[in-house]
Amino acid sequence: MSAPILSVRALERRVGDVEILRRIDLDVMPGEAIGVIGPSGSGKSSLLRCIAGLDEVSGGAVMVEGRQTRPGDGAVGMVFQQFNLWPHLTARENVALALKLVRRMPAADAAAKADAALARVGLGALGGRKPAALSGGQQQRVAIARTLAMEPRVLLFDEPTAALDPELTTEVLDVIRDLAAAGTTMLVVSHEMGFIARLSTRVVFLDHGVVVQAAPPAALFGAQAEPRVRSFLQTYLDRVAWARDA
Ligand SMILES: Nc1ncnc2c1ncn2[C@@H]1O[C@H](COP(=O)(O)OP(=O)(O)OP(=O)(O)O)[C@@H](O)[C@H]1O
Ligand SMILES: [Mg+2]
Known part of the structure; x- marks a missing residue:
């Protein structure tokens, strides 16, 4: 069993009285593709930004290959919705x-x-x-x-296709899929549920800054979904159905 390439330990982010991330724990193994889903405002972007060192954390640690990351050390790279x-x-x-x-x-x-x-x-x-x-x-x-x-050792994608027309989305998802197939370790935030279901080794569902469930897609998109996850996914069922059957 190899060691995690990315370890998120009791990660917290507060801004004033607002608790944005509450004690997030996540170990990512080399070559894993982690899908991150959840409702708007649940903390998906904040989690990625804290891992990338772009947002200040209030507690906990982010380690890549056992070393605490520092801003600008290049251990983590991030792709945003806006291309900039x-x-x-x-x-x-x-x-x-x-x-x-x-x-x-x-x-x-x-x-x-x-x-x-x-x-x-x-x-x-x-x-x-x-x-x-x-x-x-x-x-x-x-x-x-x-x-x-x-x-970077770990790649983060925050809604990489959200600014694109549907026809242009596919070419970007294909690139991400090819990178995952080549063994790139990644976390991907996306509302493209079919894509997440097929890409991910595990899917993390966030709500109110808490990991509600982290499980392989067959479990999280299937019968083992937590009730909160299930109700969220209700809106996506059509797309998830074809992904699961693919
Ligand atoms: N700098 C900040 N100051 C105060 N609150 C913030 C700040 N940044 C984010 N938040 C709040 O933290 C919560 C999580 O925001 P975040 O952008 O991480 O959510 P998200 O899951 O990425 O949402 P979306 O799906 O809409 O992109 C939201 O309630 C947001 O309003
Ligand atoms: Mg976001």
Whole structure:
């Protein structure tokens, strides 16, 4: 049995009187894809942001490979709903930027690494394009390549397709699925329940900042769902049904 690559221990986040995350415990093994679901305001983004070091935690710890993470150590990479690409830079330059500025990589090496990352998301031919000349799905794939290029140990996706038209969603989900199949450790927040059901090794259901249930998708989307999970999923039953039968 190998050790967890990511350990979240008694993680708490409070802002004023508001308890956003309440003693979250989660161990993620190398190569796992954890789906994170739950109602709006349940703390999904906060959990990912705390793991990524973007939100201050009030208690507990986040460890990657047994070491407490520090902001900027690159252990965790995050992909957001909004792509946040620089409009005046090409796809390649967008991906290479942090390699040059943060990793101090020489420009030619950073460009080569950026091209390799773009190739992994199926955009090897489009590195010279600026965001305005790319579809939303392609822009999100550039954003994924930008995160991949930093070689994080754990990848976090916060509703990566929520800003996309339905037809463009598939190409981004395909990229995430391929990364998972290649053994990338990841946590994915998404309302695409069929995708989560098929992608995830385990699914975590959050409500009011608490993990209500963490279980393999067959259990959480099936007969072993907790009542709160079941009532939430009622709204998604049609889509979950085809995912379960697939
Ligand atoms: N800086 C903050 N100050 C006060 N409350 C906050 C802050 N950030 C988040 N919250 C609150 O924490 C709770 C969890 O927010 P979070 O964005 O993590 O939820 P979520 O599950 O990602 O929701 P959604 O599905 O709508 O994206 C919400 O009630 C939100 O209003
Ligand atoms: Mg959110």
